[in-house]
Amino acid sequence: MNIHQYYEVDIVNGPGTRCTLFVAGCEHQCPGCYNKSTWRLNSGVPFTIQMEERLLRDLRDTRIPRQGLSLSGGDPLHPANVPDVLRLVKRVRRECPDKDIWLWTGYSLDQLSAAQRQVVDEINVLVDGKFIQALKDPMLPWRGSSNQVIHYLR
Ligand code: SF4
Numbered sequence: 001m002n003i004h005q006y007y008e009v010d011i012v013n014g015p016g017t018r019c020t021l022f023v024a025g026c027e028h029q030c031p032g033c034y035n036k037s038t039w040r041l042n043s044g045v046p047f048t049i050q051m052e053e054r055l056l057r058d059l060r061d062t063r064i065p066r067q068g069l070s071l072s073g074g075d076p077l078h079p080a081n082v083p084d085v086l087r088l089v090k091r092v093r094r095e096c097p098d099k100d101i102w103l104w105t106g107y108s109l110d111q112l113s114a115a116q117r118q119v120v121d122e123i124n125v126l127v128d129g130k131f132i133q134a135l136k137d138p139m140l141p142w143r144g145s146s147n148q149v150i151h152y153l154r
Contacts, residue, residue, distance in 0.1 A: 019070070025074050071123075
């Protein structure tokens with residue numbers, strides 16, 4: 001998997017103070033997408049094991065307590081990203097059980113494949129659906145358009 005950005009301290013993408021990872025690869029091509037540079041799977045830089053270790057370290061950092069991890073993009077549930085994202089969320093669940101995991105995807109919850117659902121089974125909150133420009137609402141917390149749904153899963 002490739003990534004575009006990693007914010008070790010983020011207060012914008014989800015509740016509280018968080019670590020946020022923007023992955024590469026998205027097949028939805030929503031008109032008005034704010035993040036077109038992330039569409040290609042081979043854009044950005046590789047998500048290395050060192051990067052993964054750093055992220056886990058940051059989540060455990062008690063000097064700046066993090067509420068959890070946010071996964072965005074691009075699309076963390078792009079089929080090519082699912083194996084790496086699944087490994088990551090399982091590690092966070094196991095090694096940082098007090099942290100919550102939020103994930104943004106352009107797929108709809110009811111259309112996910114079995115592999116994508118394995119990821120969803122490990123996370124706390126899924127924000128789903130494509131961005132639809134005609135339904136854009138800057139007042140909505142944590143989503144761009146009103147068709148998108150925040151699913152509180154656990
Ligand atoms: S799902 Fe998100 S990243 Fe993908 S095209 Fe739509 S707005 Fe852009």
